[in-house]
Amino acid sequence: MNETSEALSRYHFPAADCSRIPYGMYRDAEVYELEQERIFRGKVWNYLALEAEIPNPGDFRTIAVGDTPVIVNRARDGNLHAFVNRCAHRGSIVQRQLHGNARGHICCYHQWSYNLEGELVSIPFRRGVKGVGGLDADFDPKCHSLRRLKVESLNGVIFGSFADDVEPLEEFLAPPFVAQLKRLFHAPVKVLGYQRQRIFGNWKLYSDNVRDPNHGGLLHMFQITFGIARLSSVGGATLDAEGKHNMSWTAQGKPVEESKDSGYGDTARGDMDIKLRDPSLLEYRKEFPDDRSLTIASIFPNCTFQQIGNTLAVRQFRTRSADEFEVVSTFYGYEHDDAAMTKHRLQCANLAGPAGLVSMEDGEAVELVHRAIVRDKQSHSVVEFGGKGAVKDQENLVTDVPIRGFWLHYCKLMGIQPGAEA
């Protein structure tokens, strides 16, 4: 399947450890096309939705995997299903609503109708009128279901895969990320709302961004200034064996000794003398057995589970082209939250998302890179913080090793051999 395509042969990864990434990989429309097949429809599990969003039989949401429109729903028997939201007749979007409850999905174009398992169950005028017109007798509706995804759910988090031969979900996630999902979804959740962001850059610049603990304490001045996380905080990055997933984390209240001439010395950042008049949104109400107050867990290829203090959300990346993607964030709390805790979470949401006091810079950073790499596609970014060579867990935040982990796995799925002679 992974025959080298012409698009990929244009770019050369000079380092076997992916410490150099050719810029063209972020700008090439043909590479983007291949990614849809080999990454998003490859042997991976994509985050689809939360079970809390579709609790009842017939509940559905329409989402996207990569750029493919997908319906996720719950059938009469309670089972979860996901299929491509494209009519088997002439290719129309079948379910036009963003969310809702339905007995099935009926395409508005010629009224073909599908059940909650995605099977084609009725075709108007199939036999024509008085035996004239309609479909031939040998037309078999069973061969015209909506294209199904494999679906698995872990603690109410629904994943889907286009690949029939993908490993079981928990194996794909690997122990640290199974543990993290069980930690975040230890109790039934309730959705608090959605935030959406369109970023005019390549989606991989964003997946790099969430695997780059090093930028957090340099770009995001709010978080540095108000002590949410500094590069000198106790923290690190946890990876799976392949390094394709990453969790950057910071522990509360244990700053490592930071001398005046330490890292921030060469920057205008790190020791601004400003105070918040209302610091209530900085307050972390401890709610997990460990002391991690900030965890950003990014699962290859399409999602990030964030805990910024008491702000909990899952971000789904939906690609739109090589030059644009959307981040759809679903914020949630727990069903057992009292009114005060819900209010606190809603306040703390000011920290995250497109208007996040901590996170707004990421949209700008991604677009700055995307604009500048329009030319010189053979030039490379430099990914060497935390050292070169093997990809492994990181013991502090001054690292971008997890970016290399992403790219090594990406290359494997795309059929690229980093370090090979051009």
Next chain:
Amino acid sequence: MQTTMQLHYEIEQLLAAYAALIDADRLEEWLDLFDEDSQYEIIARENVEQNLPLSLMLCDNKDMLRDRVMSLRKANIYNIHVDCHVLSLLRITSAAEDRCSADASFALFQSNQEGESRLFSVGRYEIEAKPSAQGWRLRKMRVVVDTGAVLTLLATPI
């Protein structure tokens, strides 16, 4: 009748000042349009329609709003741009001696340093105002954005 027109004019002036001060990046003066006891919120229509409480920006008191402006000035990095608000006709929805509610629609364009403009956000203002010695002040400004899919990022207020 006279009173109604006067009220309409005054609230319209409040909203005009609100938009002009954002467009001129005079956010410190913009803060003065808010009462000490006030709330500012930007929320996506998607959430409002689903009865979901999550906002894009939520300042439950004026200090939080001051913190937003301070953070923009001193901490945050965002796309360099100027804003241009285009406001619809104002509608007074209820009025009494000591309070007034109104709404209006807006289109907010953003332009970059090279003069390239884009429609950044459209939506509706839900305004609650109260009289003060300096004229009407905002007690509550709820911005419901149809443009829930924020382009790039949302730093400066809408």
